[in-house]
Amino acid sequence: MLQHCALRRPCERMPRLQPILRSFSSQQLRLASLNSLRASPWIPSGAAVHGLGFGSNQHRPLVIRARVAQAHSSSGAKENGAILPEPPADAGLRTVLPYVWNLAAGDKTLSWRLAVALVLLVISKASGLAGPVFFKRAMDNLSQAPAQVFSTKNMHSAVLILVLAALSKAVSAMLNELRYLVFAPLGQSTGRRVGVQLLEHILRLDLAFHLERQTGALTRILDRAQRSVVNIFRAVVFTFVPTAVELAFVCLLLAQQVSGLVAGIVLTTFGAYVAYTVVITSAAAASRKEVNKLENLATGKAVDALLNYETVVQFNNQKLEVHQYNELLRRYQKTSLDAERLSAALNAGQALILAMGVAAVMALTGMNVARGTMTIGDLVLANGLILQISGPLQFLGYLYRDLRQSLVDLESLFAILSTKPRLKDGNFDLNASAIGVKLWVKHIRFGYSPAREVLGGVSFAADPGQSIAIVGTSGSGKSTIVKLLLRLYDPGSGALYIDDRDLRSLSQTSLRNTVAVVPQDTVLFNDTIYHNIAYGRPEATEEEVYHASKQARLHDAVKRMPDGYATIVGERGLKLSGGEKQRVAIARAFLKSPRLLICDEATSALDSGTEAAILRSLKELAAGRTCVFIAHRLSTIKHCDRILSTETRIESSPPCDEEEQYESNQSSAQWSAGQYEDDVVPNHEGRNSDYETRNNSIVPRI
Numbered sequence: 001m002l003q004h005c006a007l008r009r010p011c012e013r014m015p016r017l018q019p020i021l022r023s024f025s026s027q028q029l030r031l032a033s034l035n036s037l038r039a040s041p042w043i044p045s046g047a048a049v050h051g052l053g054f055g056s057n058q059h060r061p062l063v064i065r066a067r068v069a070q071a072h073s074s075s076g077a078k079e080n081g082a083i084l085p086e087p088p089a090d091a092g093l094r095t096v097l098p099y100v101w102n103l104a105a106g107d108k109t110l111s112w113r114l115a116v117a118l119v120l121l122v123i124s125k126a127s128g129l130a131g132p133v134f135f136k137r138a139m140d141n142l143s144q145a146p147a148q149v150f151s152t153k154n155m156h157s158a159v160l161i162l163v164l165a166a167l168s169k170a171v172s173a174m175l176n177e178l179r180y181l182v183f184a185p186l187g188q189s190t191g192r193r194v195g196v197q198l199l200e201h202i203l204r205l206d207l208a209f210h211l212e213r214q215t216g217a218l219t220r221i222l223d224r225a226q227r228s229v230v231n232i233f234r235a236v237v238f239t240f241v242p243t244a245v246e247l248a249f250v251c252l253l254l255a256q257q258v259s260g261l262v263a264g265i266v267l268t269t270f271g272a273y274v275a276y277t278v279v280i281t282s283a284a285a286a287s288r289k290e291v292n293k294l295e296n297l298a299t300g301k302a303v304d305a306l307l308n309y310e311t312v313v314q315f316n317n318q319k320l321e322v323h324q325y326n327e328l329l330r331r332y333q334k335t336s337l338d339a340e341r342l343s344a345a346l347n348a349g350q351a352l353i354l355a356m357g358v359a360a361v362m363a364l365t366g367m368n369v370a371r372g373t374m375t376i377g378d379l380v381l382a383n384g385l386i387l388q389i390s391g392p393l394q395f396l397g398y399l400y401r402d403l404r405q406s407l408v409d410l411e412s413l414f415a416i417l418s419t420k421p422r423l424k425d426g427n428f429d430l431n432a433s434a435i436g437v438k439l440w441v442k443h444i445r446f447g448y449s450p451a452r453e454v455l456g457g458v459s460f461a462a463d464p465g466q467s468i469a470i471v472g473t474s475g476s477g478k479s480t481i482v483k484l485l486l487r488l489y490d491p492g493s494g495a496l497y498i499d500d501r502d503l504r505s506l507s508q509t510s511l512r513n514t515v516a517v518v519p520q521d522t523v524l525f526n527d528t529i530y531h532n533i534a535y536g537r538p539e540a541t542e543e544e545v546y547h548a549s550k551q552a553r554l555h556d557a558v559k560r561m562p563d564g565y566a567t568i569v570g571e572r573g574l575k576l577s578g579g580e581k582q583r584v585a586i587a588r589a590f591l592k593s594p595r596l597l598i599c600d601e602a603t604s605a606l607d608s609g610t611e612a613a614i615l616r617s618l619k620e621l622a623a624g625r626t627c628v629f630i631a632h633r634l635s636t637i638k639h640c641d642r643i644l645s646t647e648t649r650i651e652s653s654p655p656c657d658e659e660e661q662y663e664s665n666q667s668s669a670q671w672s673a674g675q676y677e678d679d680v681v682p683n684h685e686g687r688n689s690d691y692e693t694r695n696n697s698i699v700p701r702i
């Protein structure tokens, strides 16, 4: 397939780059010959060069264009290892339970804790049920004929039974607490595990995912997910199953000791209670989803305003932010109230059903006592058992509602967990001990969306130890090249190679160990300066951290701070100056000692004095390593071996013709003649505020 491959010489239109071009010209302009181009690493291996042309006009810098038959490459990649239990497709109880169980199974204490907790549960329920049985005995003793009542033996036995009834209640309550103590670590560790694994998963997801998410909303999901998992575990293991077991015991006892009809009433009451709870709670689930959505939006808004505090204050937009937050809270409040109304209806209905059940049982046993077919003890037993079961029943209603909410909350968790990284990880590890890398970028085309191509066929190469400058107007795709080099995205076509390995075949860990970036805007952790520097290599010794700080010319500035290296840098490093932040980034890079160093306008925030100092640091850092410098300033790139421009894109370039070659030669000639004074890269239209092109020359704008 014949395609254009653009190799750009950017300097022709950059006035102050002229002296640099002179220094580069002997090496760089050699590329302008077809033969050297064929031999150039910029041309894909196996690709045939069919033609060559130069181009430059008002809108483009010099472009050396070759028609090549492009070579395609493929890469082997492996999936990121799954570290989470596979998230279920939906958040139903049947699918969620095995998931929660798998999460809990990671805790080695699961089996014994669960066994002990279940034994305690059975004993506590049994002793709880023993209370009403003891009361029945005591009542039956005490309700006998007066002469017998006052016999000392009877009295002693009745008192003993009453004491046992009270004790059984106390024992039941204590065992309950003990059971929670035994279980609590298990619930907490399951919640922690889901939190840790979710965060780990989120941090593995692509940049594209993070650009679409709001931090505030993510933190809410993270928080709810942990709570929900614990709730589900507790609800199922310690409420639903035990309550069902207890209910069965109660019904058996009632049928055996009181009457089958009473047991039937209790069962019917339970059935009505559960059915009503399920229906109302299902209706509440939809509003719960809406409540969650609005809560995420409101939290996201607040976090966004706080993160952008300075901008908010500078534009005096506090009221605007508060107003927007208030509007979201208002909607949240309204939807919450709808949910609360349903909740109140649920509570009231549950209480009514229980009361009707208790009244029916009491009325029936009361009539039977009056008729003499039942004893007072039977009535006390029936009452006691119903009270015994109504407590867990009420709790069960509450927990079921909580469970439904937890399931709704887990939907967001599962949606995130089922989001797979779009970039498949490779499995090849680069040699970590070499110093520089061989870099080879072959005709990459890329756009963040199909609607717009940002890079239209960029190629360049660097041998180990060489440096490349990438220049171009704002928005022309310089930082995008960095993102591709870090494999935050894959190119639409073409490929990037490090040490002759396609980036897609490399393990991301190895790639990111190989590369260090000194970014345009350094964002720091809200921790000490020491922590922020050591972040470049957390296992570094103190001496190494201080040494890196000295190499980055940061040490003296830190020493002058009252708290020195213990200085807290504030949210995103706001308490440090732009230059100090960039020096922290450079110190990190020194510490990391990368094979490939990328500086994305690393000195853009600095005055010329500080810039000179930092450039010296960068030069030392760059020694022996392969470097990519993105810069607007001449000072940053004048030491580079090659210069690449992203300024125009291939698809917008007309075919090479003689006129363009003439223009390019003119530009080169003017460049060599020392006419350009500024070091500002012209913008997309081929001009900057101070210069324009007239008669094939760049001249000061009038």
Ligand SMILES: Nc1ncnc2c1ncn2[C@@H]1O[C@H](COP(=O)(O)OP(=O)(O)OP(=O)(O)O)[C@@H](O)[C@H]1O
Residues within 6 Å of the ligand: 211, 448, 449, 454, 472, 473, 474, 475, 476, 477, 478, 479, 480, 481
């Ligand atoms: N995540 C993204 N999604 C969509 N478009 C993006 C994204 N990131 C960057 N862009 C767009 O891609 C284009 C190139 O951006 P890039 O950051 O690479 O430019 P740049 O040359 O580094 O600019 P500058 O010199 O201003 O930093 C810009 O028009 C930008 O709006």
